[in-house]
Amino acid sequence: MAKIELNDVSYKYPYTKNQALRKISYNFESGKFYGIIGENGGGKTTLCNLIRGLVPHFYKGKLKGDVLVDGTDIRDWNLDELSAQIGYVFQNPFTQISGIKETVFEEVALGLENLGVPKEEIIEKVTNVCKLLKIDDLIENNPNELSGGQRQRVAFASIISMETEMLIIDEPTSQLDPEGTRDVFGIIKTLKESNKTIILVEHKIDMIAEYCDEILVMSKGSIAFSGPTHEILSNPEIMEYGAMMPQSAIFGHAMADAGKPLARIPITLSEAVPLVKDRR
Amino acid sequence: MDSEFINSFRSYQKTGNFWLDLNPITKLNICLAFAFSALIMLDWRYGIPLCLACCVVALLAGKFKVFFDMYGKVCMIVILFVTIVRQIGMRTGNVTPFINIFGWQWYLESFVAGWDRITFILGFSGSLILFFATTPMRDLMYSFEQLGMSHENSFIMLASMQNIIDLKKASVTILESQKSRGIETDGNILVRAKAFFPTLGPLLLGAIASTEEKAIAMDARAFSVKRKHTFLRELAPASTTQKTLSIAAWVFCAATLVFRFIR
Numbered sequence: 001m002a003k004i005e006l007n008d009v010s011y012k013y014p015y016t017k018n019q020a021l022r023k024i025s026y027n028f029e030s031g032k033f034y035g036i037i038g039e040n041g042g043g044k045t046t047l048c049n050l051i052r053g054l055v056p057h058f059y060k061g062k063l064k065g066d067v068l069v070d071g072t073d074i075r076d077w078n079l080d081e082l083s084a085q086i087g088y089v090f091q092n093p094f095t096q097i098s099g100i101k102e103t104v105f106e107e108v109a110l111g112l113e114n115l116g117v118p119k120e121e122i123i124e125k126v127t128n129v130c131k132l133l134k135i136d137d138l139i140e141n142n143p144n145e146l147s148g149g150q151r152q153r154v155a156f157a158s159i160i161s162m163e164t165e166m167l168i169i170d171e172p173t174s175q176l177d178p179e180g181t182r183d184v185f186g187i188i189k190t191l192k193e194s195n196k197t198i199i200l201v202e203h204k205i206d207m208i209a210e211y212c213d214e215i216l217v218m219s220k221g222s223i224a225f226s227g228p229t230h231e232i233l234s235n236p237e238i239m240e241y242g243a244m245m246p247q248s249a250i251f252g253h254a255m256a257d258a259g260k261p262l263a264r265i266p267i268t269l270s271e272a273v274p275l276v277k278d279r280r
Numbered sequence: 281m282d283s284e285f286i287n288s289f290r291s292y293q294k295t296g297n298f299w300l301d302l303n304p305i306t307k308l309n310i311c312l313a314f315a316f317s318a319l320i321m322l323d324w325r326y327g328i329p330l331c332l333a334c335c336v337v338a339l340l341a342g343k344f345k346v347f348f349d350m351y352g353k354v355c356m357i358v359i360l361f362v363t364i365v366r367q368i369g370m371r372t373g374n375v376t377p378f379i380n381i382f383g384w385q386w387y388l389e390s391f392v393a394g395w396d397r398i399t400f401i402l403g404f405s406g407s408l409i410l411f412f413a414t415t416p417m418r419d420l421m422y423s424f425e426q427l428g429m430s431h432e433n434s435f436i437m438l439a440s441m442q443n444i445i446d447l448k449k450a451s452v453t454i455l456e457s458q459k460s461r462g463i464e465t466d467g468n469i470l471v472r473a474k475a476f477f478p479t480l481g482p483l484l485l486g487a488i489a490s491t492e493e494k495a496i497a498m499d500a501r502a503f504s505v506k507r508k509h510t511f512l513r514e515l516a517p518a519s520t521t522q523k524t525l526s527i528a529a530w531v532f533c534a535a536t537l538v539f540r541f542i543r
Contacts, residue, residue, distance in 0.1 A: 080504040088500040095493035099442035100435055109512045111501035116508050123289055136281040144442060159500060
């Protein structure tokens with residue numbers, strides 16, 4: 001059984017005329033890593049809000065179709081209980097800090113306190129997550145005085161520490177430098193290896209190409225393309241829908257256009273290098 | 281990673297200072313009892329020693345600067361306000377001229393009459409300011425939660441404190457951006473007011489927008505899950521000695537009431 005099943009789902013925010021999501025049908029399988037890409041305003045964040053239960057519980061509005069999480073309709077889920085099942089990290093790092101804790105260590109522990117985890121277990125989990133996210137040098141700092149990038153890591157650590165079965169991550173690297181971005185993707189990869197279901201919205205397409213199992217391209221509230229990462233990201237048509245192609249794929253197509261095609265269109269640098277070598 | 285810091289969560293939070301390490305509820309009981317005793321006594325011979333005692337406790341607790349920053353301002357306002365009000369209400373007749381300020385005659389009797397009022401207000405406010413200067417709000421909320429207050433109320437109190445700081449920062453940012461667009465923000469009070477009031481719109485809209493995201497962020501941390509919460513940072517529950525101290529403070533307060541009536 002799929003972890004999340006969407007069947008002919010349409011959604012309209014309150015007081016708006018246009019539908020934010022239009023006739024979406026898709027199954028998210030357990031243990032897979034999904035990347036969602038596409039134009040701004042294409043419905044990526046709304047789709048995340050839907051899966052997380054914020055639509056319709058928090059935002060209200062008009063929801064049509066079936067949204068099943070572990071076989072139960074989203075309308076029948078208690079939003080509070082869903083938060084213990086599905087972790088959610090969103091774009092803005094400045095509003096993800098609770099504002100009630102005076103150290104990063106306590107901030108990361110907040111979710112675990114709310115879940116009633118015993119203190120010794122909290123200490124162990126928070127220590128490990130802080131090391132994993134490379135924020136161990138910040139644990140005594142005030143989270144309200146951190147930079148955007150540092151806050152993003154703290155917010156991410158706070159959700160990871162809760163060890164939810166599924167994670168929805170909406171542009172977690174928007175405030176991070178290239179090294180920080182690579183670190184975060186490394187952590188997401190580790191989470192995937194521990195068999196978590198991950199849905200990631202991200203514009204850094206080269207990273208998406210490297211780590212995701214499946215891709216959804218969203219445009220105007222609909223899924224324009226979906227399928228295995230290689231198949232989708234090597235398809236130049238996705239650019240017509242506001243999605244980017246990886247540099248390696250652009251290179252592969254340029255080579256083909258120049259009459260010197262590679263054996264296949266690569267989507268990552270590590271895939272492109274041997275293909276170029278073989279061509280010589 | 282600082283293991284000493286991490287290990288500090290394994291035991292009750294302690295500073296090594298007797299007053300600071302008192303359970304917040306014990307401290308609140310003591311401070312309230314003495315504050316009310318100042319109201320009951322209404323006498324400068326009680327008010328002044330109480331003010332001094334508050335200063336000494338703040339000093340011993342290592343929080344004198346925080347305490348006096350607030351208390352000093354309260355002292356100034358109360359002394360000025362009460363003295364002026366007393367002076368205005370002073371009837372002429374059998375009075376002793378004390379000082380003449382630009383033709384306004386002040387009388388010695390108005391100072392004497394205001395003295396008791398001033399010292400009881402300062403004794404009362406001193407006790408309360410001492411409590412808030414030496415008790416972190418998070419410790420107070422923790423103690424209230426232990427007594428059964430909901431964590432939602434505790435969050436609202438603590439988040440409001442942080443929101444005030446955040447709004448102040450946002451206000452400065454908006455003013456700075458106005459300045460960079462060539463709008464005059466410095467100068468006399470009229471210029472400042474003209475620059476400040478238009479910033480209230482974006483400030484309030486920004487605050488409302490961030491409230492929605494903050495609610496989602498807290499929801500993501502399982503804030504409303506119906507389970508018994510645990511606490512990483514714990515305070516020692518009030519010991520028998522501390523409970524005795526609280527009771528003794530209220531007995532003392534009751535004794536001042538009896539003393540006031542039989543005097």
